[in-house]
Amino acid sequence: MSPPPKEIPGFYFDLEKNRYFPNKGPIPGGADKRPRISTASSASASTSTTISSKGYDQEIKNRKSQKASKLLNLRELHGRLIPGGVQRREFQQVFQDMQISHPMVWTYEDSNEIVDAALEKFNVVLQSSEGQRNASILSMGSISGTVRFREIGKFRCDFESYNMSPLVWPSPLENVVSNTLPPSLSNSEASIHLNTRISSINKIGSCSSQNALVTTLGWALKHAEVYVFNLSGPLDLSSAFFYEQRRIKKVGSFNSTLWTAACSPSGKEAVVGLDRGAGLINLETCKFSWILHSKSAVFSQQFDNSGNVILCGLRNGSIVPIDIRQNQQMHINPSAGPTRGRQKPTAMAFRAVNNARLNKKRGFELKERFSCSTNASMSSSVCSLAFLASSDHYFLGSAMDGSSYEGHKNSCNHLQLAINPSETHFVSGGEDCHVRCWNIKTAELLFDKNVSNSIFTTVCWPENEGSYKTQHFDANSSWGAWLGSMDGLYYMHGT
Template sequence: MPQELPGFYFDKERNRYFPIKGPVPGSNAPNTASHNQGPKPKPKRTNDESNLCQRKRINSSELLQFRELYGKVLILSKRKSNFQQEYQKLQASQPVAWKYQGTDCHADGALEQFHADIQTPHGQKGTNILLTGSVTGSLSLYEVVEVGEHFDQGVTCIPNRVWPLITEREGECGSASGEIRSSTEASTSLPSSISCIKRIGKHSPDTAGDGSSLQHALVTTLGSGMSGGSVYTVNLNEPLDFCLSIPINRRIFKIASLNCTIWTADCNSDGKRAVLGTNHGAALIDLESGLQSWVCRSKSDIFSQQFDQSGNIVLCGFRNGAIVEIDVRQRQRSMAQSTGLPRHRIAFASNKIREPQSRHGQSLTKQYFELKGNLKPSNAINMSSAVCSLVLLQSDDKYFLASSMDGFIKLYDRRLIDRGAVQSYKGHMNTHTHLQLGVDPSESLVMSGGEDCCVRIWSIKTGELLFGTSISDTVVSTVCWAQTGELQEYSDERHRYKGILFEQNHSWGAWLGSREGLFYMHAS
């Protein structure tokens, strides 16, 4: 007699088990109960049941019950969705946030997470580290410590829960967040504000075992009135040891200095070149030789940039609201020569200059600026204000998110530029601050801080605002989603890292930085 397995039924004719699919009860799929009793009528869905997936009214157990009754495909407000998406939205609408003591003024300029080897009293291990930069020029390293680990050396930053409040939903907040550890030698000061921190290269199966290391970080400084910005690399390949007094200065190497302001930067996929967004245009720099060349010249500052997956196109967001794709495959000009770059006139929105009224009686707003570079003017996009953040989706880089300083966040399709944005995200608050967008690894959620000190989370697909609450007394300006999944093996195959405590206990998490300090937000 075949044993009964939960979620499966046994077909006597085929002599094998099959999964039970579809709505339960009322499914037409054969199972033991249906053969004996016949199919049960499918229950009618009431209006209250149809609204079960309104995230502010239900908890996870009710959503699980909803799936058991009606299957994985859910009908919500006359649209179809699936259980996984709705459960993720539910978690995003009820997050838990922690603030770390002693981290004030450390991560309000730039923030990035890396994987690295670290030396402990019990030997080397793979772990997650945070590299943070401040607007005062401070650059710091933090180790993410699992709960239960204790060390005599170093400074441990303990988290305090800031949302939800201690008196609210105490039983639903889950376990405490882990700690982070640093030391006085793991921090240094650079000449001016840290404007960007990015990974150099990416881990891939092809490079994991060939002896090459991609554990480096790109760091840029903004520059000051006395001098321009600078480009540095930070070597994270050598094992870190917070117990020894080895200053971080020994890991920092200066690549180049420019006679202009460096607002942003990005690296191509092989880690050999970086593009810099400056107040004079876009500059390409060879990270091995330090050679620099112009790929774009403009009088409008470039506030945001990102390479596409091919490494041939750079998406640039300008102060005047234009978004332009620059092709970097053509022969570039030296920093002293840019006359050979082709000239273009690019339209952008302007609130200062208004053309005479059209025959329809509407006031038109249009202005042009000159741009030198290899590009297609027809592919340019116009946002209503300075473009402070750009994020190309890794699953399909034909789509990208853009945020402007007047509070608009939009999703664009690079193939359908003439049709405008394909999705908009409402509720963001910004007027003049350089705020960063963060996208989770599954590319389902987008997060940003606002000038009202609130952190907001939207569904990328639907544009729905899932969460919006103040967790800090200052503006949250930097966002870095915690990585999940398993690292590729290091070259000596000594370690295989399978995620830190945060990813093990929570389905998603993100690091946030403000002048008040470092925060960690995760699913409840």
């Protein structure tokens, strides 16, 4: 019996042809004709184990249980593009999917009913007895009408007094070992109580200088209101600084329900969604003007990257793009809801913004029904919209009936979705109290677990410094999302 062939790095030995061949991945665009691959089974043995092409595909198909070391080995063998069934996927994408498929989720004690209406993160300058420092704060809005601001720390021991954050997923009984720790959240806070339920909290301005736009829902005899919170100067969260006149400014009041709001990239204007349409507010002069009249309420809004086009998601399922540079007011018919034969969004983002520029030439005169070529629609009320910053032509929308994405459960709740900074994945809660994560490109559901006893109504996936323009891959820079429910505040991070 002849001795086994000698192992040569980067080559395999074909017993039938009695010669060595280089280990190479499939030719782009060609059929997958990978030969058998031989790898050493141990460092001390020279016996090789043959893995068939079929077995290899089956091994990497189950990416959710794939170890990072195995992915690194595949990358060494096949380069940046590694095969996966009938497709080849980038190593970075497969690794991120693996991370998001196995997240860790923590909860913060004593946070019940304080973050069930709105959630946003801000970069500010804090004032303390030791001087000024750059810091991040988390703004939390509740259905009781209270807005709270607390400082976020990098580690759980950052503050002398802080909320413990026990692990809720995976189960502590599973003894999962991880170097990842949740950020700490200071117990000291600045808060203010407004007239009714908080309906939205939005950033105003750039990452280096941020203020907050806060809106209330309005109820019965109480008007819906719009406020600008000044966060640009040094803040002292230990004092009631929001009660100072220079820190808070009311810029609008409406005898109507105010469901949503969005700020333009310039920070000079904001659009509000009301029961009877949408209006534009100049945040400096407080001047208000209608841009959309409708008998269907505006549930969600989102500016495009230029700040010239605003998308309005209506209760009847219509998604209307409006160019705010136009002086004409847009009137729509309430019968223009979802109808048979209209475009229905899939789990992938779809093109819509250029249609708004077509509307600009027509003067926004839509009389009877929406045109399929200029507007999109969903199967039910549009409760969330999100633009992709890396492309001026695509956005994600979420329907209230839960039909937008695989596995999503919803029927009557106004649930949000959030996109990670690298714009590869997004997350949303469901009315079954599950949290779910999807891959934007493939529309694949990657994570689906119940980690709370109440619905996650608010989601915040903060931007990192490099945003989507960062070319290098940083596993931690874009993977950390905040979730809010009646049960309290949660933090989710990939393993």
